[in-house]
Amino acid sequence: MGWAADVELSGYQAREFALPDEPTYAQEPEGSLVATLVRRNPPTRRQAVLYVHGWSDYFFQTHLADAMDDLGFDFYALELRRYGRSLRPQQLAGYIADLTDYYTELDLAVQELRDAGHEKIVLMGHSTGGLVTSLYASERPGTFAALVLNAPWLELQGNAVVRPATQPVVAAARAVAPTTALKLPDSGFYRRSISKADGGEWEYNLNLKGDPAFAVRVGWLAAILEGHAKVAAGLDIDCPVLVVIADRSDFRRTWDDALKLADIVLDVERIAVRAPKLGRHVTIAKFVDGMHDLVLSGPQVRAKVLDEYARFLRCYAS
Structure with a gap:
């Protein structure tokens, strides 16, 4: 399928990659998997950014794309199988049995960018997408000019x-019932902190961003933990890496407006401990009053985040 007008964002284009040979699970229709690549505009530069979203998420952050365009990068966002624009009826939203399965659509996206004439590619990932892109970059040496990680999920919360x-324990449970959903509470606080409908700043498609959040399944969690273990053992990313995180996490169980000024999803201290394991050249930047998705933080904070992106990319990827 070629490029067509994106159904979500005016002026953007999208194209699907069919993934007919990729595994399906439970009652999913066989051959139904696709991934979706979204672009801000047809290619005009030799350098580009390829962005990968987080868990229960999709691409809608057009101000990020605009900022990258201002820096001289064409912008693309990849929506992985079973997410956002790629999610189809009867599919297990967000599910994956092995994070390396995502390399299929990542390879397709990178090849699309190469075919479009992009000689230099910056890979960018948020949260779970930050974990996936870290693992992928480590396995694809010589491919990327830089890796930019926005609150990457590099380790499980806690000590x-x-x-x-x-x-x-999770691995043993996966062997018996991989698609079983775990009963985990969802306070709805993250949605409340960002959604304009709940007093936040941002308008987005609640259906595509998983509201309520996708079900956490045993096999998916096992795959995530395996990814964390690989990071803990040390990756070998050969390009410069920027990791941006909030300066603190806040996991309180009652709502407070202070939750708009912290990462309320991941443990930023655990991320900071794991980040140096990514490669030989890692820069860590913390932002006071930053949210989980740093580019959705308040105007002053996200301006600082985007300035940090600009400095890093001008130094190492331009």
């Missing part, structure tokens, strides 16, 4: 013993 203790 250092949580994941090693949890991982064998």
Whole structure:
């Protein structure tokens, strides 16, 4: 399928990659998987950014695309199978059994950018997408000019013993019932902190961003923990890496407007500990009053985040 007008964002274009040979699970229709590449405009530059979203998410942050365009980069966003524009009826939203399965659509996206004449590619990932892109960049040396990670999920929340203790239990459960959904509470606080309908700043498609959030399934969690273990053992990303995080996390269980000024999804201290394991050249930047998705933070904070992106990319990717 070629490029066509994007159904979500005016002026943008999208194209689907069919993934007929990729595995389906439970009652999913066989051969129904697709990934979707979105672009801000037809290619005009030799350098481009390829962005990958987080968990229960999709691309709608057009101000990020505009900022990259101002820096001289064409902008693309990849929506992985079972997410956002790529999610189809009867599919297990967000599910994956092995994070390396995503390399299929990432390879297709990179090839599309190469075919469009982009000689230099910056890979960018947020949250779970930051974990996926880190693993992928490590396995594709010589491919990317830089890697930019926005609150990447590099380790499980809590102290250092949580994941090693949890991982064998989850792996055993996966062997028995991989698609079983775990009963985890969703306070709705993150939606409340960003959605304009709930007093936040941003308008987006609630259906595509998973409202309520996608079900966390045993096999998916096992795949995530395996990814965390690889990061903990050390990756070998050969390009410069920028990791941006909020200066603090806040996991309180009652609503307070202070939740708009912190990462209320991930443990930023655990991210900071793991980030140096990504490669030989890693820069970590913390932002006071930053949110989980740093580019959705308040105007002054996100301006600082985008300025940091600009400095980093001018130094290492221009």
